[in-house]
Every structure is written in structure tokens, then in C-alpha cells.
Amino acid sequence: MKQFTKQIKKGLLELVILKLLNDEDLYGYSLIQKVKEKSNNSLDIKDGTLYPILYRLEDSNMIESYWEQIDTTRSKPRKYYKITDNGKTGLNDMLDEYLEISKGINLILNSEVNNNDL
Amino acid sequence: MKQFTKQIKKGLLELVILKLLNDEDLYGYSLIQKVKEKSNNSLDIKDGTLYPILYRLEDSNMIESYWEQIDTTRSKPRKYYKITDNGKTGLNDMLDEYLEISKGINLILNSEVNNNDL
């Protein structure tokens, strides 16, 4: 994958995952698909990326997990993740920060050439 | 500084700097001010961040530098940076990537709760 793409995503995946878990409980594998689907295939999280993020979020009490067997035809349960109240607060803070930075970046990227010397 | 803010910026500062140098030649210190000013104070690059980025961009032939003494009252020249043709191509590629990822992220962040189970 392109190095730049990797870098753009730094930190943002955590935000994206929190946002999705704010809507509904999901298990790891389904989160990967959800991210891909909801982003219109623009975002593709690797499993080796996702799981460490989930453990991080759990360690910081933003989310919590539980094993559950919903599908009775399956012998193995899945590990579901659920956002906590703490996580909801964190999500809002992160959204504010993201919007602020993102606005600043777009101000620069969308500006037309404006060379006063010419 | 907030850790999340740091992470959001990963990789994006390179893009922002290239974009500004695409408009006009600038020296390091003025770039810091330019970024702050043009982003409406949302972005504040530290000098310890900027200079390594400039050296990286120069190593990859995206920009080139020259010492110039424009202000005759100053004894010391400033090190100006100029975007190369290679850098212009790189900038366009990065802009495309950024827009793609950014679109995907916003699709997720702007989506309202849509829990089909309820």
C-alpha cells in the first residue's frame, strides 16, 4: 500500500471505529467489512491493524468486549465490542479535534494560487 | 499537544507544505507562519517538525533549496525552498489520495445512527 495512504490514516482509524461502535455493537471481522462498506470502499483496514486498535481502545476504557454466540449454526462465539460512556465522550472530543484540523487543512488545500509578488 | 491531534497530522503536513510551495518559494520559518495563517490558526507546525520534512522532500527530489539574501538590511541569507516538476506530480498524486480517503472517512463520520435491529 502507498506510504502516504498509510500516513493519512494515522489516528483516524481509531475515530472511525469508535464512530461505528457508537451506532451498534460489532465484532472485529465485521468491523473491517463495515468500514469498507460504509466508506464506499475507500477505507480498507487490515486485521493486523484493527485488533491492536481494539485492544488499545479497551485498555483506555473507551470500549468493552464480550463473547457472544448469536448465530446458533456456528459452534464458535464471536467477540463483540461495545462503546462505553467514556468512549462516547472521547468520540465527541475526537470529532471536534478532527473537524478543526480538517478545516484548517482544507483551507490550505482548496486555496487557489495567490502570489502577491506577481 | 493532544496525542490525537499529532496523529491526525501524520503525513498531511507534507501535503500541506508541498501545496504552499506550489504557490510560491518560501523559507522554513516563513512556512511555519504561512501554515498557521492560511489554516486560520488550526495548524501549528513546530520547527522541529518542519525542517525534517523539508529535508525529506528535498531528498526525494520534490523540492530544492537555495540560499538567498532578499532583504538587504539583513546580513544573513535565508534558505528558500522551491517545488520541482517532480514535486508537482507528487502533489497531485497526494491530493488525489487525500481526497479519496477523506471522502471515505467523512462518509462514516457524517452518517447518522442507522441501527436496523431497533
Next chain:
DNA sequence: ATAACTTACTTTGTATTACAAGGTATATTA
């Protein structure tokens, strides 16, 4: 004058994080 501040450039070390690449094991489909 001189102390304090700003301008301007540089370097070293640290923390963080996305991913590649490897692994395990069950479930489904050809």
C-alpha cells in the same frame, strides 16, 4: 548598552501507529 525577545536553522531521541507477515482454527463452497 544590555537584557529579553524574535527570527532562523539544526539535531537527537521518543512515542505512536498502520501494516506486512506470520500463525491458529473453524466454516463454507466448489
Next chain:
DNA sequence: TAATATACCTTGTAATACAAAGTAAGTTAT
């Protein structure tokens, strides 16, 4: 029954924003 998809996990690596430190010249206030 072989291949593929599902589902989880771990280790090591590369990249990068920043803190913190330094050097040195220019400017401003007392």
C-alpha cells in the same frame, strides 16, 4: 476434498510529529 472465507491473534518494522536541546543573528524595550 481442496480451496476459500471467516475469525482471531502476535511480532517486528517503517514512518513521522514533537519535545527538547542547541547555535547565532536581528530587534525592541528599559
